[in-house]
Amino acid sequence: xxxxxxxxxxxxxxxxxxxxxxxxxxxxxxxxxxxxxxxxxxxxxxxxxxxxxxxxxxxxxxxxxxxxxxxxxxxxxxxxxxxxxxxxxxxxxxxxxxxxxxxxxxxxxxxxxxxxxxxxxxxxxxxxxxxxxxxxxxxxxxxxxxxxxxxxxxxxxxxxxxxxxxxxxxxxxxxxxxxxxxxxxxxxxxxxxxxxxxxxxxxxxxxxxxxxxxxxxxxxxxxxxxxxxxxxxxxxxxxxxxxxxxxxxxxxxxxxxxxxxxxxxxxxxxxxxxxxxxxxxxxxxxxxxxxxxxxxxxxxxxxxxxxxxxxxxxxxxxxxxxxxxxxx
Amino acid sequence: xxxxxxxxxxxxxxxxxxxxxxxxxxxxxxxxxxxxxxxxxxxxxxxxxxxxxxxxxxxxxxxxxxxxxxxxxxxxxxxxxxxxxxxxxxxxxxxxxxxxxxxxxxxxxxxxxxxxxxxxxxxxxxxxxxxxxxxxxxxxxxxxxxxxxxxxxxxxxxxxxxxxxxxxxxxxxxxxxxxxxxxxxxxxxxxxxxxxxxxxxxxxxxxxxxxxxxxxxxxxxxxxxxxxxxxxxxxxxxxxxxxxxxxxxxxxxxxxxxxxxxxxxxxxxxxxxxxxxxxxxxxxxxxxxxxxxxxxxxxxxxxxxxxxxxxxxxxxxxxxxxxxxxxxxxxxxxxxx
Numbered sequence: 141x142x143x144x145x146x147x148x149x150x151x152x153x154x155x156x157x158x159x160x161x162x163x164x165x166x167x168x169x170x171x172x173x174x175x176x177x178x179x180x181x182x183x184x185x186x187x188x189x190x191x192x193x194x195x196x197x198x199x200x201x202x203x204x205x206x207x208x209x210x211x212x213x214x215x216x217x218x219x220x221x222x223x224x225x226x227x228x229x230x231x232x233x234x235x236x237x238x239x240x241x242x243x244x245x246x247x248x249x250x251x252x253x254x255x256x257x258x259x260x261x262x263x264x265x266x267x268x269x270x271x272x273x274x275x276x277x278x279x280x281x282x283x284x285x286x287x288x289x290x291x292x293x294x295x296x297x298x299x300x301x302x303x304x305x306x307x308x309x310x311x312x313x314x315x316x317x318x319x320x321x322x323x324x325x326x327x328x329x330x331x332x333x334x335x336x337x338x339x340x341x342x343x344x345x346x347x348x349x350x351x352x353x354x355x356x357x358x359x360x361x362x363x364x365x366x367x368x369x370x371x372x373x374x375x376x377x378x379x380x381x382x383x384x385x386x387x388x389x390x391x392x393x394x395x396x397x398x399x400x401x402x403x404x405x406x407x408x409x410x411x412x413x414x415x416x417x418x419x420x421x422x423x424x425x426x427x428x429x430x431x432x433x434x435x436x437x438x439x440x441x442x443x444x445x446x447x448x449x450x451x452x453x454x455x456x457x458x459x460x461x462x463x464x465x466x467x468x
Numbered sequence: 469x470x471x472x473x474x475x476x477x478x479x480x481x482x483x484x485x486x487x488x489x490x491x492x493x494x495x496x497x498x499x500x501x502x503x504x505x506x507x508x509x510x511x512x513x514x515x516x517x518x519x520x521x522x523x524x525x526x527x528x529x530x531x532x533x534x535x536x537x538x539x540x541x542x543x544x545x546x547x548x549x550x551x552x553x554x555x556x557x558x559x560x561x562x563x564x565x566x567x568x569x570x571x572x573x574x575x576x577x578x579x580x581x582x583x584x585x586x587x588x589x590x591x592x593x594x595x596x597x598x599x600x601x602x603x604x605x606x607x608x609x610x611x612x613x614x615x616x617x618x619x620x621x622x623x624x625x626x627x628x629x630x631x632x633x634x635x636x637x638x639x640x641x642x643x644x645x646x647x648x649x650x651x652x653x654x655x656x657x658x659x660x661x662x663x664x665x666x667x668x669x670x671x672x673x674x675x676x677x678x679x680x681x682x683x684x685x686x687x688x689x690x691x692x693x694x695x696x697x698x699x700x701x702x703x704x705x706x707x708x709x710x711x712x713x714x715x716x717x718x719x720x721x722x723x724x725x726x727x728x729x730x731x732x733x734x735x736x737x738x739x740x741x742x743x744x745x746x747x748x749x750x751x752x753x754x755x756x757x758x759x760x761x762x763x764x765x766x767x768x769x770x771x772x773x774x775x776x777x778x779x780x781x782x783x784x785x786x787x788x789x790x791x792x793x794x795x796x797x798x799x800x801x802x803x804x805x
Contacts, residue, residue: 201636281799
């Protein structure tokens with residue numbers, strides 16, 4: 141075990157994948173220079189600029205190039221620097237990558253990993269801070285992964301690169317430099333399996349990405365109030381480990397779903413609806429959702445801080461499921 | 469059926485001659501008859517979806533694809549039947565695809581605008597105009613990184629040239645010097661409107677001129693000209709050179725799609741079309757040059773009609789796919805959300 145960070149874990153997983161498989165290559169804007177968060181630092185030095193390819197600022201074309209390379213036998217890892225710019229690559233991702241296997245009757249496979257990062261809290265303004273993963277979960281053919289820890293980032297990246305399908309790998313910029321103890325060669329984490337981060341019997345809190353840590357903070361606060369929260373991190377949104385969430389909810393009778401993305405139309409709505417259908421009889425209270433308000437991410441620091449969903453909102457939602465709304 | 473995807477019969481860049489000329493004529497007749505038959509089937513509601521025919525433009529598909537190997541990846545757009553046939557896809561399986569049947573190339577999940585035949589190197593057609601041009605670059609990049617001399621080809625119309633992905637792709641292909649040949653079928657119309665209503669630049673070769681890539685504009689209805697120009701480009705790309713752009717000026721005899729009333733333009737006169745029709749032109753040229761006989765020409769048409777009728781019967785007999793198929797093919801490896 142040694143101390144590392146989320147972004148270093150990603151960097152190491154990329155290097156390991158490139159060493160193990162010549163078909164793996166990295167492309168994206170500034171990747172040969174390491175990128176703005178150092179996720180690809182040092183790769184060009186080890187593997188050369190043919191396999192670590194800087195690209196022009198052409199998100200649509202570079203996504204298409206990665207798709208073409210993937211369906212021609214390579215294993216591209218494409219970086220879209222901010223998820224906010226995935227809008228420019230969505231045609232390629234949605235109309236080409238996601239549908240190639242199906243529309244070709246199974247002839248084509250697109251083993252593409254699209255790494256990108258979202259999230260607010262760094263005064264990035266409304267075009268560098270969004271959480272847009274819900275759009276991607278709505279497209280059959282894409283897999284969507286959202287690691288919350290360095291161990292999961294490393295392990296899921298390993299699985300994503302090995303997967304024969306297009307996988308969108310959504311990192312969170314606020315997590316990049318968090319320290320974590322990790323083995324030298326972290327084991328792969330299967331895509332589609334949730335992790336129970338904290339066991340508890342009173343209320344289930346499903347949280348994604350950065351909000352997993354907030355949910356743990358909330359669980360600490362709630363424990364002091366005598367409320368025992370179970371925290372589940374789905375880790376992958378598509379395919380979703382609904383069974384794990386349903387089993388937990390059946391035990392606790394209460395569910396809170398929390399994510400940083402805008403609440404309205406967010407992925408939490410899908411989880412809430414799916415659990416409502418699968419475990420309605422087990423629910424002792426309405427399902428509570430925690431998400432960002434329905435506004436663009438504001439720049440002004442006090443406004444952005446207020447915008448971001450965090451532990452206090454999760455605590456309030458958990459208390460509400462227990463009929464303790466007055467504490468809010 | 470047919471002898472599609474056959475190895476190139478002459479060295480790249482040579483002038484057209486027998487027996488390649490006769491093979492081209494046969495391919496063009498197969499495309500022509502196929503598409504005329506599809507037009508009839510569309511009116512009878514036997515084929516589904518938006519159907520875009522390339523009647524009048526068969527020469528480009530034939531002259532380009534007949535010089536390619538099966539492992540040369542080809543991408544096409546919404547008007548893809550001719551490219552598929554010329555690249556070697558069996559007409560009966562294309563037809564079954566258009567009818568949504570299980571023996572279709574894509575088991576009925578793709579349709580006219582999404583033909584794929586991996587065995588013959590048809591990597592995909594797309595309904596998003598120009599949307600897969602960058603994918604052809606990706607296939608070329610794969611060749612570069614893995615080694616090999618396969619050449620990627622992307623067919624698209626002049627309507628795609630105003631799209632962002634075309635311009636991004638030209639920049640990237642030239643920057644990375646990818647072994648890809650971009651074949652623009654410039655029929656002068658983007659869907660319903662003439663090129664002049666979309667851009668001030670008449671020739672696609674002029675659009676890409678600042679990037680300095682090798683390019684040429686040819687009469688796309690002159691099969692011998694397309695053959696020669698493309699063969700020369702192919703020889704360059706085969707040695708790892710590229711990208712190259714071949715602009716073929718063609719005429720779209722039909723509307724944008726089957727059922728398009730084409731109120732936006734006057735029909736070409738029968739006399740003029742007799743002169744320009746690439747099949748009739750090659751037939752005249754070939755018989756005059758002694759590449760083939762008038763009997764060969766008649767045989768080519770007759771054989772095509774027999775083949776396509778058999779294809780129609782094959783497709784009609786094919787069952788619809790099972791209801792479970794779409795769910796099974798969302799993900800390779802079968803996992804579902």
